[in-house]
Amino acid sequence: MLLPFQNLPGRFEGEEPASVCLKSSGFFFKFLSANETGATGSHQAGFYIHRDAYWLFMPEPGKKGENQYRDVAIHWPEGTVTDSRFRWYGKGTRSEYRLTQGFHFLGEENTGDLLVLARLEESVFQGFLLSREESIESFLQELGLNPSDSGKAYGIQNGEIQLPGLQYSAEDQFESTLQDALREYLEPDAPFPAADRLARLAREQCEIYFRTGSLNLDEKLLRWIDMEYRIFRWLELRKYSHYLSQGFSTMEDMIQLSLTILNRRKSRAGYGLELHLAALFESAGVTFASQARTEGNKKPDFLFPSQDAYSNPDFPASRLTFLGVKTTCKDRWRQILSEADRIPEKHLFTLQQGISSAQLREMAEADVQLVIPRPYHRLFPESFRKQLMSLEGFVDYVRSKDSQEMLFR
Amino acid sequence: MLLPFQNLPGRFEGEEPASVCLKSSGFFFKFLSANETGATGSHQAGFYIHRDAYWLFMPEPGKKGENQYRDVAIHWPEGTVTDSRFRWYGKGTRSEYRLTQGFHFLGEENTGDLLVLARLEESVFQGFLLSREESIESFLQELGLNPSDSGKAYGIQNGEIQLPGLQYSAEDQFESTLQDALREYLEPDAPFPAADRLARLAREQCEIYFRTGSLNLDEKLLRWIDMEYRIFRWLELRKYSHYLSQGFSTMEDMIQLSLTILNRRKSRAGYGLELHLAALFESAGVTFASQARTEGNKKPDFLFPSQDAYSNPDFPASRLTFLGVKTTCKDRWRQILSEADRIPEKHLFTLQQGISSAQLREMAEADVQLVIPRPYHRLFPESFRKQLMSLEGFVDYVRSKDSQEMLFR
Known part of the structure; x- marks a missing residue:
């Protein structure tokens, strides 16, 4: 029997997330942290929502001493709808907003995915869960936003994105x-x-x-x-x-x-x-070369201490440092592995907030050392946090090699 | 010594090819064939330019019985300029246009790259040579053009792309x-x-x-x-x-x-x-399944004869056929290799015009059989042409398996 070609299934022809956000009355996006995807066992608690973003979900801020909630419907591109609940916990010592219920489809492997919610009308949202680096970067770039804007809510007034104030x-x-x-x-x-x-x-x-x-x-x-x-x-x-x-x-x-x-x-x-x-x-007084050339005309983002040191076979490889830079870091991190043969350990700086345990294990096996801004460390799976380096830590590390270099001269 | 960070080298901040074409007074694009990149030893002859495209380079069409030329300057994104020559060969039995000189930087590995020329002013062009699939597809999609438009010249009138007439x-x-x-x-x-x-x-x-x-x-x-x-x-x-x-x-x-x-x-x-x-x-009366599911929820573009046959372990694997579909085919063809474990030989249909010998060898080693529209076969390296399948040939191939299937029933 012939299949009717008029109905090729499996093709989503809906609008892209950036378009939907621009048409909405306000939107929200957030990298999912390890806590939120259940990597730390606290899965039931839903997503933490920053207090500045309450207005997207509730007309009034939550009151101290009370618990409150609003039911919200989230429509997903596949046509499914999630009945979720936006909650304010104001009793006792607590004071926080959370989005709960209906996210049981998320697993630890979704750590670092980008959740996007665009408000279509009061309490009704279009949701997207972006897993691929390409989709995440397109979304951010098309809207002119950056990964560190994660967790904020943006109003659309007169068709213009309103950045939260200075x-x-x-x-x-x-x-x-x-x-x-x-x-x-x-x-x-x-x-x-x-x-x-x-x-x-x-x-x-x-x-x-x-x-x-x-x-x-x-x-x-x-x-x-x-x-x-x-x-x-x-x-x-x-x-x-x-x-x-x-x-x-x-x-x-x-x-x-x-x-x-x-x-x-x-x-x-x-x-x-x-x-x-x-x-x-x-x-910080650290010497470096940016866009230097290595084997096969590869161009690492940063080499320490210099191009000359890297090119000089007499300069000890142990005193060289490599740093790759990626705004987000999901599926394309392996590109850096071949960018500097003399430096087996690759440092990689990223603004990505949260990475799954599976990917973190793969990166460790490939001798990749992540450098992550300190405030983002808490968004990573707990058991991996102590292996993350901060920028301060990275600069100290390079400085210590620099001083070895002084001795060597 | 510190490098001045104000001058990170190696970053092209110029405009993208699609933008430049839209701002130009006319543009031209063409997949480079194996002949043109020297794969067949006729490197000196430059690029063949279709007669309908002459107006982009010369004010009048070439005259029968004469040879004519115009000098043209091509500016490349890296800041270099090529002094090239647009030639009309009208003597004897010949009647063709070619763009010659200054392309010595091209090698056989550029087969299948997309050459884009946008006319900035008379005899002055901005050139781009796009090698990556992503760049080629962005260019075509942003302009709403398709790979089979290769070799045509487009006027821009009142800011609108003029398609050559029906x-x-x-x-x-x-x-x-x-x-x-x-x-x-x-x-x-x-x-x-x-x-x-x-x-x-x-x-x-x-x-x-x-x-x-x-x-x-x-x-x-x-x-x-x-x-x-x-x-x-x-x-x-x-x-x-x-x-x-x-x-x-x-x-x-x-x-x-x-x-x-x-x-x-x-x-x-x-x-x-x-x-x-x-x-x-x-x-053609051939049965197929589009977007069927295989191992690990993979979705091949086409499976023959059906999803049921693929899922049925008693159906002989030798009577199954896989067809992947890609509008262009440069660096992402390996994606199809894991899309149907039961079918080791993968057929791949593409509108890509010209592929380098190195890539064709890799594809053959990975047991990928290319299916290419017959009129494009001449754009491939000569020694590989007889291994290309046409669509007619592919349909015959699937039909022959279909008739085996009848016998098997």
Whole structure:
């Protein structure tokens, strides 16, 4: 018997997560931590939701001394619906929000997956669970968001994503400082500023608003990244507003402008991170080479202490360090394994929040040492946390090799 | 010494090929054939350019009995410039255009790469050589073009891509037939028609314009695909024109509409091809299962003769056939190897035009049998051509197993 070809099954032709979020009245995304996927046995407790995100689920914040809940329906791309519950625990010493019930389909292997919830109407959401690195990065890049925005809720007002405010009610000062600093780029025909110009500006702004000088390296980096995204978005809006209001005479004109914007968001995402890491290493007095060449013209993100040291067979391999950089880290981490034959242990920095035990085991077997911003360590399976390195720890590690190098000279 | 982090080298921050083409006054793209990359020893002769594409390089077509040329400069993303020559050979029995000189950097391993030339001004082009499957597919999908458009030149008029005309000056009839057939989808709030609806319409239109009933399967499929892309583009333009002229109040509104358009182009590209293949097999009376399930929930594109036969251990494995489908085929073909353990030989259909000898050898070693539309066979390295299967050949092969199956019953 012939199958009717009109009904090839198994093809999801619905909208992509980024489109759905932009059409919604607000959305939320979050990397699933090891605790939340049951890796630590506390599976029943559901997802922790940051207090700033309550408004997406409830009209009023929860009251101290009370427990409250709201039923919410979550529609998934396969056509299924989950009846879930948004809960406020305010009794006793507790004060936290959680999204519970209906997530029994999640397992430990979903650690590090990205949960996306877009509000279609009050208490009704479209949900997505993104497992592949490519899907996660597309989602973040298309919306111009970064992994460290995980756990926040975003309003959509007049079709524009509303970033949660800066601290210290510094909005006015932010506006006027940027107007000054980026004046030349606001002219209609001026190009977008180079990546390193924006990255530097972000660090300067952070110093003003957050006194980042006194923070540890891990916290400092996260502030820099967040600030750069804010500046980037601020500039995008101002540079393109006049094109938008005048409309387009053809579809390809619109597609062309959109591709310019989308492709820049994409290419800047990883590059900004590398620039900030380079600035961090420089400020810590650590010598390095970025985009150096190794065997077969491979280009590791960072080599320590230098390209010359790596190329010099007399320089002891034990004093070389490799650092790969990936904004997210799910299925493509193996790419770094062949990028520097002289350095068997590969360090890998990522903003990925949570990785499954199975992947962590594979990485350990491949001699990959993860470098993770300290505030994200708690999102990893408990038994693996002590094997994670912080940025501070990594810089100390490289410094200790540097001092060996001094002795060696 | 510290490297200045302001100048991380090796990062191309220029525009993507699709954006550059849309901004140009016309562009050209072409899969490099084995002949053109020197695999057959005729390297000096440069690239063959189809006669319909002359206008991108020369103001007038070449004259019979004369040889002519124009110097053209091609700028590459790395900042280099190639001084090349567009030639018309009209003497004696010859009449052909070629782009020659300056391509000595190409080698046999570039077979199947996509060459893109976008005209910035008269005789000045921006060139791209895309090697990775991901880059090639992004380019084609972002522009809503398909691999079988390779070798054509596209004008940009008023910011809109101009497709080369239909044969038989059938434009007016095309317009009115589509107006009738797609009337319900042209309403402002109507959804885009489902993929199988468009695919079926494309086949019906082909029957009207090209009497495809009399063509062989290989040619028929290429006509269907081309027609579907024309209809798709026709509908896109009509559905979205009113949004464009009225402008957007916010940037994310524009991005959201663009993402809807771009994501649909992307998801439809491979799906349309599968639908047409299914229709082809059905019309040839061959039984098959599409998106059937095999080991580990893998989903091969096509299994012959059926899911039941595959799942039944008593059905002889030698009478099962596997067919994977990929619009392009460079680095991701290995994915099919694990999709059906019972069938060691994997057939793979692709619209990729030209594959390097090294990759063809690897595929043969992995027991992959390529199925390639007959008109593309000449673009492959000569020594491998006799190992390629056409669609006609593939259908005969499956039919012969079908008749074995009859005997077996």
